[in-house]
Amino acid sequence: MVSHFTGNPNSGAVAQALAEQGALAAFHTTLVLPAWLRRLTGAGGRRTFPEVVEPHMKSHAWREVLRLACRSVPALRKLPLAAKLGALDQVVRWFDGEVSRAVSRSHGVQAVYAYMDAAEQTFLAARARGLRTIYELPTPYWRFTRDVVKEEADLRPDWAATLPVLEDGSEAMLRRDRELQLADVVVVPSELVRDSLKLAPPFKAKVHVVPYGCPPSNDRPVSAAGPRARLRVLYVGSLNQGKGLAYLAEAMSGLEGVAELTVIGSRTADKPCAALDAFLGAHRHRAGLSHAEVLAEMQQHDVLVLPTLYEGLALVLLEAMACGLTVVTTPHSGLEGLIQDGQEGFVVPVRSAEAIRERLKLLAADEGMLLRMRSAALSWNQEHSWQRFREDIRQVVQGGSWSC
Numbered sequence: 001m002v003s004h005f006t007g008n009p010n011s012g013a014v015a016q017a018l019a020e021q022g023a024l025a026a027f028h029t030t031l032v033l034p035a036w037l038r039r040l041t042g043a044g045g046r047r048t049f050p051e052v053v054e055p056h057m058k059s060h061a062w063r064e065v066l067r068l069a070c071r072s073v074p075a076l077r078k079l080p081l082a083a084k085l086g087a088l089d090q091v092v093r094w095f096d097g098e099v100s101r102a103v104s105r106s107h108g109v110q111a112v113y114a115y116m117d118a119a120e121q122t123f124l125a126a127r128a129r130g131l132r133t134i135y136e137l138p139t140p141y142w143r144f145t146r147d148v149v150k151e152e153a154d155l156r157p158d159w160a161a162t163l164p165v166l167e168d169g170s171e172a173m174l175r176r177d178r179e180l181q182l183a184d185v186v187v188v189p190s191e192l193v194r195d196s197l198k199l200a201p202p203f204k205a206k207v208h209v210v211p212y213g214c215p216p217s218n219d220r221p222v223s224a225a226g227p228r229a230r231l232r233v234l235y236v237g238s239l240n241q242g243k244g245l246a247y248l249a250e251a252m253s254g255l256e257g258v259a260e261l262t263v264i265g266s267r268t269a270d271k272p273c274a275a276l277d278a279f280l281g282a283h284r285h286r287a288g289l290s291h292a293e294v295l296a297e298m299q300q301h302d303v304l305v306l307p308t309l310y311e312g313l314a315l316v317l318l319e320a321m322a323c324g325l326t327v328v329t330t331p332h333s334g335l336e337g338l339i340q341d342g343q344e345g346f347v348v349p350v351r352s353a354e355a356i357r358e359r360l361k362l363l364a365a366d367e368g369m370l371l372r373m374r375s376a377a378l379s380w381n382q383e384h385s386w387q388r389f390r391e392d393i394r395q396v397v398q399g400g401s402w403s404c
Helices: 009-020 035-041 062-072 088-105 120-129 142-155 157-162 171-182 191-199 245-252 274-282 291-298 315-322 353-365 367-383 386-397
Strands: 027-029 057-059 111-115 132-136 185-188 206-209 231-236 259-264 284-286 303-306 326-329 345-347
Touching: 009 027, 009 111, 009 132, 009 386, 027 088, 062 088, 088 111, 088 120, 111 120, 120 132, 120 171, 132 171, 142 157, 142 191, 157 245, 157 274, 185 191, 185 386, 191 206, 231 245, 231 291, 231 315, 231 353, 245 259, 245 274, 245 353, 259 291, 291 315, 303 315, 303 353, 315 326, 315 367, 326 353, 326 367, 353 367
Parallel strands: 027 057, 111 132, 132 185, 185 206, 231 259, 231 303, 259 284, 303 326, 326 345
Antiparallel strands: none
């Protein structure tokens, strides 16, 4: 039995891996778009699932529908219960309870596969039934992130308003610790996440590193930007300092006439931030794009820069490489050890605007290098598919010790 609150592509791939083997009992999530609605709206990606998984889908939708309505409709946000009905943590905990009851009623299930923040009650029910518990942690362990955020707020107070708040001793964070301790197996997408678990209280689970798969590459061959064209640089992601935006802003300073930057993303904090406003005002900014529109933008650029401070394994990097972009990122993106620095992309030190600037200058000045690296990114993408991810997940679920 697999459960994930939103049914994101990663969890869909896990469910697909098990369904292809005849080993999927059920896949629990919140919203499932029916086929007729997908055809009517042209929806794809989010809230949609592989065909082989659909017969096993179990939807727990009503609280998620209320949450999304409270978030989207101003009149509902004014209701006294809106704060509770619209609180993500409350709905996630409700979903965890729903899945735990399904576990208690299940027959023939041998293991449950659940995700961070929605696993505690599910695992308690599984333990009561003597079932194996498999826990996926997609992001660095919360104490690692907390330490990075605290340090960053001191280093860049002008960007601090955009950083998340992770409170020591909060119920949400302590629940993540309890989830770890209830797991028999932990799956993480990168060595960074595995190493961050050194900060966790003792837990018994074996940790497996299973990198996410890449989307299929497009068939468009990489080509030169044209005579005298500037290097086309792209950023895609949330607009907060957790992604290292201050360092990208510094890196672009002095590259006028050499490189041009497009920023795609939306704000994640309600507090005003003059530094973020100035950054967006200085470059081309687009928000509210569909996934297809983001991919179309990628195909019009040369390089994707993600100077992130903490990330499990940034899927945007994999998508960019599938579009034939070379990437410039940090060891904290989860990509270190998966690509070769200087071949498919560059891995630069965290918080180094200078290193980003130098790599962009190098790519702008050497078109042959840029084209070779973009071609290498496409080749790398083809060797790291979701099919490979599904094969690796099956080995983990079967109890293999191949990637500990």
